[in-house]
Amino acid sequence: MKVEKIDHIGIAVESIDDWIGFYRDILGLDYTGSEEVAEQKVRVAFLTIGESRIELLEPTSPDSPIAGFLEKRGGGMHHIALKVDDIEEALIRHKKSGARLIDETPRIGAHGTRIAFIHPKASGGVLLELCQKL
Numbered sequence: 001m002k003v004e005k006i007d008h009i010g011i012a013v014e015s016i017d018d019w020i021g022f023y024r025d026i027l028g029l030d031y032t033g034s035e036e037v038a039e040q041k042v043r044v045a046f047l048t049i050g051e052s053r054i055e056l057l058e059p060t061s062p063d064s065p066i067a068g069f070l071e072k073r074g075g076g077m078h079h080i081a082l083k084v085d086d087i088e089e090a091l092i093r094h095k096k097s098g099a100r101l102i103d104e105t106p107r108i109g110a111h112g113t114r115i116a117f118i119h120p121k122a123s124g125g126v127l128l129e130l131c132q133k134l
Helices: 016-026 065-073 087-097
Strands: 003-012 030-037 042-049 052-059 076-084 114-118 128-132
Touching (some): 016 030, 065 076, 076 087, 087 114
Parallel strands (some): 003 052
């Protein structure tokens, strides 16, 4: 397994519409679109910064994990996503090391990307998302 780069940084927000202007118009990042990820009960918007992106995450339901995050912590950084070349191998490696996983098998995220999360207790307090584009 090889970590290729930081794919994106996820930022939880109450409303994408309230924040898209800051990232697009004030910071000058390129807005590449938004979509709803029904399985995760979230709407996402991506903005490009160099080879990486910022992902704004807005809950679409009160029982969304992002809604829970916002209720407990307020808006802010939610996760760091690492692009990997083989997500299954990455999960096996983490599991063998004893790292606590949120997902033991990949699921589908935005843009059809295969994703899996590593629990913050296994990574120094940061929620890590592994992602592999198909």
